[in-house]
Amino acid sequence: MSSINEHNISIDHEKCIGCGLCVKDCVARNITLKDKKAGILAQDCILCGHCVAVCPKAAVSISGYEEEPVPSQGIRLDPEAVLEVIRQRRSVRQFQDREIPKAVLAQVLEAGRITHTAKNMQDVSLIVLDREKSKTEQMAVNLFRRIRPLAGLFNPLARRVPIDDHFFFFHAPIAIVIAAKAPIDGALAAQNMEFAAEANGLGVLFSGYFTTAAGASRKIRKALGIPKGKKAVTTLVLGYPKVSYQRSAQREPLDIQYL
Structure with a gap:
């Protein structure tokens, strides 16, 4: 786990009503019920926080975090709206010459921070390319220009597309490299x-x-400051789009099996 703080689970027996919800929901089987009170067996579980979230009396807590758990507001996304957003989504390569407000960028980064991770590893690191964006992009451009003749032997696209100084980020104001120990995270x-x-x-x-370039170049990885044991999983290029798409992309029929 990436946190530098020590975390300890505790149960307030004055608040605990012995309902057993935390016992049933604990994936690590780390909670028992004795004399109608819940108790923790060990402090070496994955600290997923299910026990904190499920307790109706807020009797369970985990120390060492800077924030308190946020009470659920019962918000649910509209299914059709979610599908429509996914359906109309496009990769944008034309961006306005417009800065992203700090509050908007903060929301994007917060979405990455609070994303669930396998085994609650919390192993995701975010590298925001702002001031160093052009310099880092140029490193990747130089690398791709060297390997382009070889790539062109196998990929017609590599022969047709010019590798200019903005080949990776397309003049976008911000790029975010996402690194993690586990690629799925x-x-x-x-x-x-x-x-x-x-x-x-x-x-x-x-x-x-760009993610390929970061994986292939130790110089780029060093410039990005990717933490030891992690690798660049993907790179998000962000900006206000200069173009508006009027219809969705066509897709092949669903490939699915029910077994």
Whole structure:
């Protein structure tokens, strides 16, 4: 777990009513019920916080966090609206010359921070390219220009597309490299961040090319400051779109099996 603080689970027996909800919902089987009071067996569980969330009397707590748990407001997304957002989603490569407000960027980053992770590893790191964006992009451009002749032998697209100084970020104001120990954690964070970005009117591009460059170049990884043990999972390029798409992309029929 990435946190530098020590976390301890505690149960306030004055508040505990012995309902057993925390016992039943604990994935680590780390809570028992004795004399109609819940008790913790050990402090070495994954600290998923289910016990804190499910307790009707707020009797369970985990120390060491800077924030308190946020009470549920019972908000549910509209299913058709979610499908429509996904249906109309496009990779944006034309951006306005317009800065992203700090409050909007903060919401996008918050979506990555609060994303659930496997085993509650909380292993996602976010590297925001702002002041160093052009310099870092140029490193990747230089790398791709060197390997382009080889890539062009196998990929017609590599032969046709010019590698200019803005090949990766397309003049967008911000790019965010998402690094993690587990790729699935980085991918989940990226998807949630995209939803938050689009809700704020931003266009998003997943730059697979830049992520490839970061994986291939130790110099780029060092410039990004990717923590040891993690790798770049994906890169989000963000900005206000200069183009408006009027209809959805066509898709092949669903490939599915019911077994």
